[in-house]
Amino acid sequence: MVMDKKNRKIFSDIIKKAKMVDGICPYCSQHTLLISIVNDFFRCLTCGGDIEQKVNGKINYIPVQLEEFDEVKKDG
Numbered sequence: 334m335v336m337d338k339k340n341r342k343i344f345s346d347i348i349k350k351a352k353m354v355d356g357i358c359p360y361c362s363q364h365t366l367l368i369s370i371v372n373d374f375f376r377c378l379t380c381g382g383d384i385e386q387k388v389n390g391k392i393n394y395i396p397v398q399l400e401e402f403d404e405v406k407k408d409g
């Protein structure tokens with residue numbers, strides 16, 4: 334796989350913007366690290382499941398399907 338400059342820049346932008354939180358993943362039920370990919374959407378570093386963070390008095394994580402990020406995966 335060849336990473337051109339543009340892809341590398343996008344990747345570093347993602348890393349710069351990313352934030353990590355720990356929480357319980359609804360997919361694998363592990364207490365794990367979740368990496369923020371955009372806004373309130375997180376990805377489990379254990380199983381790769383996409384999760385939406387809902388703050389409603391307490392933080393809940395719910396499973397989501399992010400089709401646009403599947404496309405990014407295919408390209409990268």
Ligand SMILES: [Zn+2]
Pocket residue numbers: 358359360361362363365377378379380381382
């Ligand atoms: Zn998980």
